[in-house]
Amino acid sequence: MLKEKYNKIVIPEMKKKFGYKNNLAVPKIIKVVVNTGVGSIKDEKQIEVIEKQLALITGQKPAKRPAKKSIASFKTRQGALAGYSATLRGQRMYDFLDRMLNIAMPRIGDFRGLDSKAIDEAGNLSIGFKEHTIFPEISEEEIKMIFGLQAVIVTSAKTRAEALELFKLLGFPFKK
Numbered sequence: 259m260l261k262e263k264y265n266k267i268v269i270p271e272m273k274k275k276f277g278y279k280n281n282l283a284v285p286k287i288i289k290v291v292v293n294t295g296v297g298s299i300k301d302e303k304q305i306e307v308i309e310k311q312l313a314l315i316t317g318q319k320p321a322k323r324p325a326k327k328s329i330a331s332f333k334t335r336q337g338a339l340a341g342y343s344a345t346l347r348g349q350r351m352y353d354f355l356d357r358m359l360n361i362a363m364p365r366i367g368d369f370r371g372l373d374s375k376a377i378d379e380a381g382n383l384s385i386g387f388k389e390h391t392i393f394p395e396i397s398e399e400e401i402k403m404i405f406g407l408q409a410v411i412v413t414s415a416k417t418r419a420e421a422l423e424l425f426k427l428l429g430f431p432f433k434k
Contacts, residue, residue, distance in 0.1 A: 260352045260428060261352045264286065264428065267427060271423075272427070275423060285414045285416070287351065291345050292315070292410075293344070294405055294406065295341040297340045304402070305339070307402055311390060315354075316346060318346070318350060320342035322342060323340050325339075357393065357394060358393075362392045363431060366387075372385065374433070377418055377422055377425070379418055384408065385408065386407075387407050388406050389404050389405075391404060411425075
């Protein structure tokens, strides 16, 4: 659905607004990286639960991310498990974004829209979720613990303005 919207609505509008000559020059979403940290959790069973639930949310097995260096104040050792990450491309990416926009975001309590400052200069949008329970794949019965996760939406946009327009045309809810 999101891909069709991109092809039918976003490409013509972006060509009109920014003067692109070619459809392939129009910025598009390249990938979505969903990640969560498990550095503070010591229980192996809880870490397994996080891995399984992140796999349910993304639709693929997340990759383990080791700590790059030891930090004494965070009680982490180099090479110890710091978190999980899943890189979504293609149809899985569009399915995830569709679920995130139409099901998960409306379920956030007191949600007033995304901040446009969350888009960096390279045109990538970073969204943080305090609870993973807003996603429809997580049922009430299997919630043993609540963890937060982050989704980074990487685009081929050259500037912040192009990325903001792309996200608005795709239907991302930004604050007015």
